[in-house]
Amino acid sequence: MxxxxxxxxxxxxxxxxxxxxxxxxxxxxxxxxxPPISADMIRQMMAQMGQKPSQKKLNQLMNTMKNSQKNNK
The missing domain is CATH 1.20.5 (Single alpha-helices involved in coiled-coils or other helix-helix interfaces)
Incomplete structure (x- = not known):
């Protein structure tokens, strides 16, 4: 027991x-x-700040975020 x-x-x-x-x-x-942040979320945040992001700028930001996550491993 x-x-x-x-x-x-x-x-x-x-x-x-x-x-x-x-x-x-x-x-x-x-x-x-x-990643918890999508391109649509970034687009909305930039629009709230008064910027009109181009697709090229969004792609650069997303690639930067992905690269920083890979480097943090």
Whole structure:
């Protein structure tokens, strides 16, 4: 009975720690593959600041963001 409880507690702790690191790894990978800011969001932000962005400018900003994410690995 006592060993069953100890094994259960150890299994619970290992599962919690393993789950935490697995979820952390998955979320990092997800946000690297799918950045939370899209070109439409950048276009809206620039429009709110009174600028009319060209497609070339939007592409440059998106590429800069992708490159900075790759460099932060």
């Amino acid at each position: 006592g060993i069953t409880i100890v094994v259960g507690v150890i299994a619970l702790l290992v599962g919690l720690v393993g789950g935490f690191f697995a979820a952390r790894w998955y979320m990092k990978k997800y946000f690297q593959d799918n």
